[in-house]
Amino acid sequence: MMARGHWEHFSHPSDIGIRGVAPAKEEAFAQAAMALTAVIADLEKVEPRQAVDIVCEEDDDEMLFIAWLSSLLYEMDARNMLFSRFEIEFVEGGLKAKVWGEPVNVAKHEPAVEVKAATYAGLQVGRDNEGNWVAQCIVDV
């Protein structure tokens, strides 16, 4: 199933903001993860060939969102991979996810920058006026 919703980047004086917008909170988290990959490389070129499991434990939505992005950054760096497909399930005290991607291939992905960290600046997880979930923050590049 294609994830519903959309992702976008927003401007910051020295870094860049990532935002996921979707009818369900899980989908907003997944969309934001796509926005994260798109900061680094062309999302379309990252094939979902290998799966990695991720578990995050946090009790509030915003801290959980940062933990989610931080886990993705850790997996990317430690495994030297990029991810393009994300399935998330909220569970008691956190989330469980399966993410798919492939090893970084400079010729194929033409990655532009590494993301150092997800920051608490511009951090927001909540519903917008149309009832969609929005999950966003600024990332340090």
Added chain:
Amino acid sequence: MYTERLQKSGEAQWTIAPFGKMRVPVVIYADEELVRAMEEQVFQQAANVAALPGIVGASYAMPDAHWGYGFPIGGVGAFDPDEGGVISAGGVGFDISCGVRAVRTGLTAEDIEDKKPELADVLARRIPAGVGSRGKLKVSAVEMDDLLLGGAQWAVEQGYGTRADLAYVEENGRMPGAEPRCVSDHAKQRQESEVGTLGSGNHYLEVQRVTAVYREDIARVLGVALNDIILMIHCGSRGLGHQIATDYLARMIKTAREQGIELPEKELACAPIKSDVGRQYYGAMCAGINCALANRQVLMHLAREAFAQIHPRANLTLLYDVSHNTCKVEEHVVDGRKKKLYVHRKGATRAFGPGDPSLPKDLLPVGQPVLIGGTMGTASYILTGTAEGMNLSFGSCCHGAGRAMSRSQATKRWKGKDIIMHLAQKGILIRGASARGIAEEAPGAYKDVVAVVDATETAGLAKKVARLEPLICVKG
């Protein structure tokens, strides 16, 4: 709310007197044009720092200050552990001990004139740079703890460089106080194959030519003369440092919440220096500093090999290595009394004056070298610390140009290919994996480094010694 409270308090100096929750004033070092160009958030963030427990003197902003996370980038804050002072992961930032290393090459511009493309290619081949690049040296978990304790000294012991290099690295290449057990396994795993890698974004390795000498006497002591070729390396503690910051920011935010401490910004999260979290963060951060020092030592060694391949007379000797994202325990005079303080420098460079005991003997008369990186197309500078700077800013000054434009604006305005071509016309060779990455780092996206350096000198924080302009730039 903050801008209108700015009072001119000296040449290139502005003060915001304490109000609200501020415990000390905010002091900004900048000329009128630079201070006008600063975002209101710079003053607000500096004022938030001024409200943290145990802050001493003032909350300082350097001439290149811009809007950061918690602390402004270009922010300096010193805290007294005996007065409930705090240590802040946000006050150091995500790239712990990011810094600059300047290396003499023993060559002049004429020596490499015909060999520039060849040198650029050899450097680009030997220096792992960009997303997904991996170092040639794989560090096991056991060795990792030695690296985190030993810093650049560890790298030299492994054969990367010489003992003589170490005297010209802050802390003689090894930051005391490192506690590898306070660094998470995740952080260590991220570093296993990233030792000796440059990273990406604004990190680079540049071959530069000395195009101006402002103080011959000091330049002579530093071994720098007009037309000399200097190598500059700008990078930090890579994945390990990023993970330490991520881990401890989350812990400090939770600790603050448990203790009912209200944070105006989450990134301002901090813990008392004399608390478990505070002590553990300090131990981990010192390990992060050692990681950065080791990293730059290995990179210098790789550059040494590259130069040796290109020119038989190349002789790479370390001019200095100084970081600009740190928290260090230092002795400073406050109200006539010597005190041990935890000095946070976030996007600010230590700039100790002449005679400081931390300096190697030959640098004692001139003060500590300060290395200011420019951008691909503009100049970098070598400055030295001053005696008055010790009182003005706990011996701190600017760190670079600072961004003037967002990355997305930059990519809309410029194309990587055009920038490479334009710089090539000016005789600057760029080697980088990504056209977008180069566009994001376009010289025009940065503030004028000349204005920043001039304001730093006018304010008395450091003295200009030499200007360097790029010939070759290897970008991450």
